[in-house]
Amino acid sequence: MLTEARGRLPWLREGSSVPQQQVIRDFGTSRAKAHKDIWERVPQRQRAGMPRWKKKREAVPSLNYTRRGFRLKEGRLHLAGGIVLAVVWSRNLPAEPSSVRVYQDSVGHWYGSFVVPAQARPLPATGRVLGVDWGVKETATTTSDTHDLPRPQHGRKAQAKLTRYDRMMARRRPKKGQAASKGYREARKWRAKTYAKIARQRQDTGRKWAKKVVTDHDAIAVEDFKPKFLAKSSMARKAADAAISATKKALIEMGHKHRRDIRLVHPAHTTMDCASCGARTKHALPLSERTYTCTTCGTVSPRDKNSAHVMLHRAGLNPAGAEGTRPPGALLPEAA
Template sequence: MARPLGRGGIRFPAQRYKGSRTAPRAVRRPPRAASVSHLSYSFARLADMPTQQTEQDTGSARYTYRLRLSATAHRALLKEWGRCRWVWNQCVAESKQAHAYNRTRPEGADQRTCGPGQLDKMLTGWRLGKKWLRKGASVPQQQIIRDFARSRAKAQKDIKARVPVRQRAGLPRFKKKARADPTLNYTRRGFRLKDGRLHLAGGIVVRVVWSRDLPGDPSSVRVYRDSLGHWYCSFVVPTQVEPLPTTGRVIGIDWGVKETATTTSDAHDLPHAEHGRNAAAKLARYQRMMARRRQPRGKSQTRGYRRAQRQSARLQKKVARQRTDTGRRWAKAVGDFPPSSGHIGQLSLRRSPHHGHEGLPAGVQGRRRRPVPLPARGHDRRDRRQPRRQPRDAALLDPYR
């Protein structure tokens, strides 16, 4: 009679351990390898199954656009963010007070909670007691309470699941004015689109740079500022999943390190664009400037430090955009497989002696600058400002001349 299998396909050994305190070891049986014919039959059945459109195929997508703000709109958005930031900090304080009370509460006393329902009631009292808070719209203040509740719930879920500290989401913290970037969320009753402009609750009107059309009526919008000081708006638009028609063409993709992607089609190989390596010298220079100008803790940073910090952030943002653009162009070319003559030219990212970076002609990239020789050590500042004059023979042999 065959021995019964345990949970997960575990078979225990037949021998018994008499007089031993060691528990029997569980020996996991290796999974049975599926035959090629079985896999082919399974894929054939999946291919024959018709695709049905259900309600689960509907979802939402975000469409982000750049904002052009006037001085009045900029001041109004910063004031609105100041009120929402105060509401967030009050929610953090109430949460900490509830946690401290629950740890030392007497026996038989009810446990305090800090959910979105209690915080909404507190918001009503805060708005009644503070005139400056009532001047702002209630929609972004209510939405920031929802954001706080989601952040707190995620942190408590990770703590309960014993997620490692390095991987878990931390509890909400206080938002400082100098460090926290503004983020305002508006539901459908808090904004409207009229004559190509975005009208927000509170009489704030901003101009949107419509780089593309919205496919439908948005259900919500998020207005935020990035680390470079640029303002954006992100609309949530309901979408429906539409399966693409079957073409019968396949392509194999292998992700690597030296080459970003190697495919079965030579025209679709994606070499490493080296955007980060090209910007490494400038980034290291800005970081050295920040290190020299950094003030000790407790003192405000200098203008030179903040200028170098902005330049470093702008350069990192540029590298991220270059990588995103390269990936999107490559994905579009792969989606149009087999390639056309136009996509092959756009996808060529290799460097060649006749072309510059990213497959563009060398004339488009501009002329290469002649390298300036650095002065040797021991020279004074006057020699460092003006490089030494090269001999005539060396200048004639210079390949960049």
């Protein structure tokens, strides 16, 4: 079918058939994964129901080359179809790559992403465990006071810029059936650039935090947070969700790399349970309520710290390995 399509469509013929075959193979062999790749960048609200075709002009190019489709020679990347690329290497490849994905981001920059066998770097055992709760006020509240991650501040200026570009785009938006103006395309590019910068900063903060957490603990119980990105939610809420997602991703990757035990905990009722006695309150605490008071055992603790301890219990980790855990029996409130 590809041969037939190439015969009919000149623009398809212009490209090498090797990555085209690979695109089809990717889709056929691991449909779920290919599906994820394709729909990843489509906003959530469009995902409901039947998938929507991505228009060619909206799609960001992404091509996968496996062993016979690429070659590395003197630091240059040779692709099937006689394409030679000078690569700016971010770091040396740790092993022989089995494939490379060449793609363009929304800003217009081109990247090559190489697949190499994963190399585990086990870290020495610490005998310590950590519970992590995600939140808006603090991105991560943990069972150790020295491992909490406050809400990142660097996004603020950029967020203001994003809002400005959003308005600019709304003003310059082309009418139906009309081509986008230069001004509109420009605003869209600036927005994409700013957004990419925020994403990089989030990733960087997340990785640094994850490295510290993973170095200091053998096992980490973490809330399996799923971002909602509700249409009505505030900019601050959306930014917080994105920060949590990036941090959680970094933690899972870092844990995997260093062979740590990362346990994902279902988020239901984690704010309602008492970390000391396990009793559940009848109603969820309103977000404004910063203190958790247990009506069964009388424990009083900061709300997010309580949730972080609940993560440990839920994950089946021994809270004795966590810092700041009260010895059994000492259940009276500190202030009493």
